[in-house]
Amino acid sequence: MRALIGWFVAYFARWLPHRAPTGLFAVGRPGAGSPVLVTANFTLTVKRVLRALAGQDVWLLVANSEGINVWCAACGGILTENRIIDAVKISKLAEKVSHNEIIIPQLSAPGVDREAVKQQTGFRCRFGPVYARDIPAYLEARKKKTDRMRRFDFGPRHRLDMFLPMNFPVYLLIAAVLALVAPKQLAGFTVLFWAAVGILYLLLDVIPGKTGWGQAMFAALTVVLAWAGINWYLWANPFAHWGWWIATFLVFFAAGFDIAGILSPRTSDAERMMQRLGFKRFGSLFVETERGTVELDPVKCCGCLTCKDVCPVGVFSGIDANKKAVIGHPEACFSCGACVKQCPEGALAFAAHELGPGS
Ligand code: SF4
Ligand code: SF4
Structure with a gap:
């Protein structure tokens, strides 16, 4: 036991x-x-x-x-x-x-x-x-x-691995409160919660939006509009279940809270919020990291490719004719710092920039 x-x-x-x-x-x-x-x-x-x-x-x-x-x-x-x-x-x-x-x-x-x-x-x-x-x-x-x-795999295997552990505790918490204050809504909430999480986990890569919350809100709006259409068709009243519209936005809002950080190599919205609130760290779950684009000083580079060996998202594609590292996919970098820390020649550094909505 x-x-x-x-x-x-x-x-x-x-x-x-x-x-x-x-x-x-x-x-x-x-x-x-x-x-x-x-x-x-x-x-x-x-x-x-x-x-x-x-x-x-x-x-x-x-x-x-x-x-x-x-x-x-x-x-x-x-x-x-x-x-x-x-x-x-x-x-x-x-x-x-x-x-x-x-x-x-x-x-x-x-x-x-x-x-x-x-x-x-x-x-x-x-x-x-x-x-x-x-x-x-x-x-x-x-x-x-x-x-x-x-490579770190943000694909189906990772999502399946994260699906229950990341969401079940949140579901349990809200469901426990609902069971006490509004038990009749529990079944509807259960369907709504897992449908929302399922949509985000399955379709995150194709839902428009730069941030996880933005994508979650887009998905919520789509679901609500579809719901209104069905209500209009069946009951000639698109507002028949407006209370669930609000619930849909709230559930997607909660489900999208950290989804970018969990399912993609992007800064999670939770982390960005903490940074803007001035928190440097929150236990081990969040630590403010230096942000920026990784830059190479070709003069210092010796072509050892340690950077390629440690980058989990394939930013470095190899070495060029002069035996210098090539940053082939700079857009994939999410500033984890591994290459900068491990470069034996100090040839890599971050060009710091302001955090933007899509950073
Ligand atoms: S780890 Fe540093 S020295 Fe080695 S290839 Fe990469 S940038 Fe060059
Ligand atoms: S900081 Fe370096 S190791 Fe980390 S994602 Fe960017 S390029 Fe890759």
């Missing part, structure tokens, strides 16, 4: 910290030459990594990210080089393995200074794939990543 409750909390409340034990774990029967994979101590992440590693003989080093997933913890300044250094030293990793390489998650790139890890532990950090499910293929390919392994 406790395990079931633990799974329920880890799955449905994934935006809350949920700590797994830290330390060095043997997966299968690893030896001194086996690879060492590092991850964060977010319960769901550790479970997924362990599932992906079934059948492998590797070491798994779980670093303390305070129970937060890799990307949020790295962007939020929690999963830094210090946490990796601590994990390596406390676990006495150097006594267990005969090599000096650790494979850290690609999504930790915004937070981890690899040079510092090397200086303080002697271990060289190599960035693994974005998803744990790609680790076996990555190891099989002698630690070579394909472009697909570097």
Whole structure:
């Protein structure tokens, strides 16, 4: 029963910290030459990594990210080089393995200074794939990543994964209030809520609008107009259920609150609102980050392509004839900071600009 409750909390409340034990774990029967994979101590992440590693003989080093997933913890300044250094030293990793390489998650790139890890532990950090499910293929390919392994996937698989955990707690909260104050409206609200969320999750890429809230309002307006048309056709009165119009706008408003940040590489409206209200951070859920377009200084660039290796949205397309990095898709950049942090030559920087409605 406790395990079931633990799974329920880890799955449905994934935006809350949920700590797994830290330390060095043997997966299968690893030896001194086996690879060492590092991850964060977010319960769901550790479970997924362990599932992906079934059948492998590797070491798994779980670093303390305070129970937060890799990307949020790295962007939020929690999963830094210090946490990796601590994990390596406390676990006495150097006594267990005969090599000096650790494979850290690609999504930790915004937070981890690899040079510092090397200086303080002697271990060289190599960035693994974005998803744990790609680790076996990555190891099989002698630690070579394909472009697909570097990309964060905002597609159907990600949306399916986010659909219930991100929305069920909100639904539960509103439904509980409704059950107390207006129980007769509960069934209608349930249909409306999941239809609204379903529309946004399925059609976000084609709904017009630059912000998640803008898109949600456009979808709400479309639904309300369709509803008015049906009412006019069936009852000759387009305003027959006007109360539900308001409910439709409110539900879409709530569903669109953070949708851009969850389902696309855009700043969420929630974050933008926090920034405008003057908040620098809100726990690990929101941290004000430097905004702007990433710019390359070709004089400094050595063509190592570390930037391409860590960018989760494929902004860098390769190197040119002069062996300088090429920013092939600047429009895809969402200022995560990974390339700027990892560029060994300091050739990348943000050209800061004012936050606009579409930024
Ligand atoms: S990481 Fe820096 S030095 Fe290396 S290719 Fe990219 S911009 Fe150039
Ligand atoms: S190019 Fe933009 S999105 Fe890609 S790693 Fe750099 S900052 Fe992040």
